[in-house]
Amino acid sequence: xxxxxxDVRSILSIxxxxxxxxxxxxxxxxAAERAKKPEGIPRELYALIGPTAPTLVTQFxxxxxxxxxxxxxxxxxxxxxYPFAKYNVPATPYVYSQDEYTRLLEDSxxxxxxxxxxxxxxxxxxxxxxxxxxxxxxxxxxxxxLEELKDRYFSVCRKLVRNRPWAGDEASKLALISSLTxxxxxxxxxxxxxxxxVNVPVAIDKEILRKxxxxxxxxxxxxxxxxxxxxYFELEKLKENERRFKKDRDELLRTLCGIESGLPDIxxxxxxxxxxxxDTKKKKKTVAGxxxxxxxxxxxxxxxxxxxxxxxxxxxxxxxxxDALHCIVxxxxxxxxxxxxxxAHIPVHLRSYKLAQxxxxxxxxxFQLLGELSISHSRLVMxxxxxxxxxxxxxxxxxxxxxxxxxxxxxxxxxxxxxxxxATLRGENPEGVEGGDGDALGTPVPxxxxxxxxxxxxxxxxxxxxxxTRSTRSRKQGRRSMSISSVDTAGxxxxxxxxxx
Amino acid sequence: xxxxxxxxxxxxxxxxxxxxxNTAWALTQExxxxxxxxxxxHRWTVAVRSAASVPDSDTVGGADDLGYxxxxxxxxxxxxxxxxxxxVDKPPFEVSETxxxxxxxxxxxxxxxxxxEKAITFYHHLKLHPWTAxxxxxxxxxxxxxxxxxxxxxxxxxxxxVFNDPFQSFLNILTxxxxxxxxxxxxxxxxxxxxxxxxxxASKGGTPEFQQEMEKEEAERIxxxxxxxxxxxxxxxxxxxxxxxxxxxxxxxxxxxIQP
Numbered sequence: 001x002x003x004x005x006x007d008v009r010s011i012l013s014i015x016x017x018x019x020x021x022x023x024x025x026x027x028x029x030x031a032a033e034r035a036k037k038p039e040g041i042p043r044e045l046y047a048l049i050g051p052t053a054p055t056l057v058t059q060f061x062x063x064x065x066x067x068x069x070x071x072x073x074x075x076x077x078x079x080x081x082y083p084f085a086k087y088n089v090p091a092t093p094y095v096y097s098q099d100e101y102t103r104l105l106e107d108s109x110x111x112x113x114x115x116x117x118x119x120x121x122x123x124x125x126x127x128x129x130x131x132x133x134x135x136x137x138x139x140x141x142x143x144x145x146l147e148e149l150k151d152r153y154f155s156v157c158r159k160l161v162r163n164r165p166w167a168g169d170e171a172s173k174l175a176l177i178s179s180l181t182x183x184x185x186x187x188x189x190x191x192x193x194x195x196x197x198v199n200v201p202v203a204i205d206k207e208i209l210r211k212x213x214x215x216x217x218x219x220x221x222x223x224x225x226x227x228x229x230x231x232y233f234e235l236e237k238l239k240e241n242e243r244r245f246k247k248d249r250d251e252l253l254r255t256l257c258g259i260e261s262g263l264p265d266i267x268x269x270x271x272x273x274x275x276x277x278x279d280t281k282k283k284k285k286t287v288a289g290x291x292x293x294x295x296x297x298x299x300x301x302x303x304x305x306x307x308x309x310x311x312x313x314x315x316x317x318x319x320x321x322x323d324a325l326h327c328i329v330x331x332x333x334x335x336x337x338x339x340x341x342x343x344a345h346i347p348v349h350l351r352s353y354k355l356a357q358x359x360x361x362x363x364x365x366x367f368q369l370l371g372e373l374s375i376s377h378s379r380l381v382m383x384x385x386x387x388x389x390x391x392x393x394x395x396x397x398x399x400x401x402x403x404x405x406x407x408x409x410x411x412x413x414x415x416x417x418x419x420x421x422x423a424t425l426r427g428e429n430p431e432g433v434e435g436g437d438g439d440a441l442g443t444p445v446p447x448x449x450x451x452x453x454x455x456x457x458x459x460x461x462x463x464x465x466x467x468x469t470r471s472t473r474s475r476k477q478g479r480r481s482m483s484i485s486s487v488d489t490a491g492x493x494x495x496x497x498x499x500x501x
Numbered sequence: 502x503x504x505x506x507x508x509x510x511x512x513x514x515x516x517x518x519x520x521x522x523n524t525a526w527a528l529t530q531e532x533x534x535x536x537x538x539x540x541x542x543h544r545w546t547v548a549v550r551s552a553a554s555v556p557d558s559d560t561v562g563g564a565d566d567l568g569y570x571x572x573x574x575x576x577x578x579x580x581x582x583x584x585x586x587x588x589v590d591k592p593p594f595e596v597s598e599t600x601x602x603x604x605x606x607x608x609x610x611x612x613x614x615x616x617x618e619k620a621i622t623f624y625h626h627l628k629l630h631p632w633t634a635x636x637x638x639x640x641x642x643x644x645x646x647x648x649x650x651x652x653x654x655x656x657x658x659x660x661x662x663v664f665n666d667p668f669q670s671f672l673n674i675l676t677x678x679x680x681x682x683x684x685x686x687x688x689x690x691x692x693x694x695x696x697x698x699x700x701x702x703a704s705k706g707g708t709p710e711f712q713q714e715m716e717k718e719e720a721e722r723i724x725x726x727x728x729x730x731x732x733x734x735x736x737x738x739x740x741x742x743x744x745x746x747x748x749x750x751x752x753x754x755x756x757x758x759i760q761p
Contacts, residue, residue: 097741167724167731325679327661329514345509348618351516351661373726376696382659382716385516390723397730404737411744418751425758 008048091127094119094157099407104159110152114138122153129153147207154180165397329385352383356392358399365402366395509666515675516664517570518552518683520562520711521608522657525629527648528599541599542645543629547606548595549574552659553681554689554710561657561692561709564681568592569674570613570662575620577607603627610662615671618664628656632693632701655709657692683713691715697722 096105101112117138125131133146158180166173220228323330355378358366367377375394380387525545533539549571550562574594578585579602587596606627611620630642631651643651667675692711693704697719 095739095742097738098745165727165731165734167728326676327516327518327680328676329516331512331514346665348612348616348621348662348664350621350623351663352658369730370726373729374698375723375726379658379694379696381694381697381700381719382711384661384716387716387719387723390720390727394723394727394730397727397734401730401734401737404734404741408737408741408744411741411748414748415744415751418748418755422751422755422758425755 093123094160096156096160097404097407099403100160100163104163105156107152114141115152115156118149118153119156145208147211150207165393165400350383351385351388352380354388355380355383356388356395358395358402362399362402362406365405366398369398369402370394508669510669510672511666513667513672514663514665515667515672516661517567517675517680518659518661519549519567520552520657520659521547521549521623521625522561522655523547523606523625523627524561524656525627525654527629527645529649530645536599538599540601542601544597544599545627545629546595546597547576547608547625547627548593549608549610550593550595551680552711553683554708556688559708561655562711563593565678566592567594569678570616570671571610572613573611575607575609575611577609579604600627600629603629613671613674615668615674616664617668617671621662623660625658626656628654630654632656632704653708655692655704657709657711658694659711659715683711685713687712687714 098112101115105115107115118132118136121132121135122129125135129146129150133144133149136144136149138144158177161173161177161180322328357363370377377395380391523545525543527543528536528541532544533541548563549567550560551565551567552562553564554560554562555564568591571592571594573588573590576587576589576596578587578596578598579600582598582600589596604627606625607622608625609620609622612618631648631654664671664675689708689710690706691700691703691714692709693700
């Protein structure tokens with residue numbers, strides 16, 4: 001092999017390497033290198049290049065990694081569809097209106113602003129609560145724990161789902177709600193947190209407990225771990241002993257007393273030591289072989305409990321058919337005071353008497369809405385129990401829609417008023433407005449300081465917008481409304497006066 | 502047993518499907534001439550019956566005899582009729598008359614004594630003239646030939662009489678008479694109902710009959726409407742939140758503008 005290199009040299013008429021001493025010394029490591037010849041390079045070629053041409057070798061080795069990491073980020077087409085995009089299922093964003101907040105979501109520990117802030121963060125970070133918790137920084141609030149954030153978020157979502165009209169059936173609604181509630185025990189493992197961050201809700205106490213537990217597991221000293229292991233080992237040994245002892249005892253009993261004595265013992269073993277699956281399997285085999293083949297599995301102990309259960313089940317199925325035949329509906333009776341239930345006896349009535357009715361205040365609009373959907377608000381063709389329930393949810397949904405529409409109208413009116421007032425203010429003194437804007441950027445104005453004064457201001461503003469804005473009287477009115485609605489009239493100089501100066 | 506009879510069975514709600522309404526026939530000129538009131542144009546029967554119909558009969562409903570829980574049905578006719586309070590104490594619970602005009606019939610059902618329940622009252626608008634599609638331009642009162650051609654007019658309302666916590670004895674009576682189920686398959690036209698104007702076509706072509714399909718059909722109609730409303734609600738809620746934010750922003754701006 002070494003000769004081949006010399007041959008090549010002679011073929012290529014390269015002068016022989018200088019003195020033999022150093023060359024043999026150099027050859028030794030060369031031979032060692034050659035032993036590690038990388039695959040994919042012909043032997044002859046490698047002999048030619050040898051370790052003396054490392055750049056070439058690296059070039060040959062390179063194609064193993066087909067794609068170079070594109071660190072510059074220049075050449076990848078940005079608009080190409082990411083093949084895994086379909087797995088990125090966006091979570092349903094939950095939003096709520098002011099009205100919904102005041103009706104359902106009030107919480108003494110949370111303000112609306114903070115809840116808004118939380119929901120925005122959750123949306124921004126796609127429900128990754130660890131990130132949300134990390135970035136959570138609401139001004140003027142002590143730090144909240146991850147559990148608190150989750151608890152608030154999911155409780156709000158639950159309430160929204162529960163109270164909003166639902167198009168599907170009851171079961172799917174309940175399924176969604178339960179997906180937003182804490183699944184006791186198993187599912188709240190840290191693993192599923194990572195997988196579906198939004199859909200794993202929390203029971204705050206249970207979660208804290210779980211984390212405490214994990215922390216305590218982490219904090220064990222090596223000695224404690226060793227001790228626990230030893231104890232566990234000990235326990236296993238004891239169990240094994242117990243099993244062996246029982247087995248021996250069984251064998252003994254069977255050989256002594258025959259079939260009758262063996263059976264109950266077997267069943268007890270099945271019951272008590274179910275964990276020893278392999279062992280019992282063996283046992284069963286021996287039982288099946290030696291003793292009675294048909295009844296080794298049914299444990300006699302549970303038979304006592306199980307026996308009375310099947311009959312009610314059977315009769316339940318039967319009575320369902322019976323009830324359907326006779327048009328009977330059974331409801332749970334709460335066993336409280338007998339007298340009060342007697343007083344609350346519902347007299348006989350036609351089913352349609354209980355047809356759902358909307359609130360009288362908005363009834364005309366609800367009726368109109370139902371009319372547009374060609375549903376009669378006063379009569380059903382078949383006023384059965386199910387249809388009445390369906391109709392009730394329809395009326396409920398229609399009512400909510402009407403109320404939302406009303407709220408939209410109100411806000412539109414508000415916006416109009418505010419815009420008009422703003423326009424008049426700006427039209428009168430642009431400098432003041434500019435200053436005000438700067439102010440607004442610097443310090444957020446507390447909105448809920450004085451609702452009353454604001455409402456007054458609104459009334460004035462509306463009156464103002466109705467009147468001709470150019471007249472001097474209206475200007476006066478505008479000034480008055482300003483002094484009423486501004487939070488601290490003594491604080492800043494009146495913009496009007498400022499202009500006059 | 503006897504001591505238990507007057508005990509209410511708690512948590513049990515039992516109902517009986519019934520229908521009430523009327524069927525009206527237009528009279529021919531000869532028939533009119535024979536009447537003591539030649540101005541009467543129609544013969545009609547107003548009735549309370551069980552919901553299911555007897556197969557191959559031309560009466561609507563009435564498969565079961567309701568006499569086991571209804572003691573009396575009182576029909577109060579228009580005051581112009583002689584003796585307008587008609588009490589019917591045994592089945593069939595119906596009143597047949599002739600007349601020329603539609604009016605509201607007050608129906609009062611008295612229950613058997615075992616029920617321990619008071620009478621219930623409701624109303625039925627006597628319908629003489631054929632149903633017409635809204636805005637079809639057909640006259641409300643057709644000519645005599647047309648009325649005769651289109652056959653009898655049916656106007657029936659399904660309902661359920663619901664008993665809560667019935668006495669044991671009454672429950673026994675009721676369960677001894679299970680009601681006939683409404684037919685699962687469509688054998689005859691459906692009765693027309695104003696709450697479902699779409700059923701006008703399906704109601705034509707013979708004596709109608711109440712059927713199970715009607716309940717499902719109505720459930721579907723309600724569900725469709727509900728879906729529509731939920732969709733709209735979603736749209737409007739987003740709009741509301743948008744407006745709210747805009748309004749709040751404007752208010753803040755306003756406030757800032759007021760306080761320099």
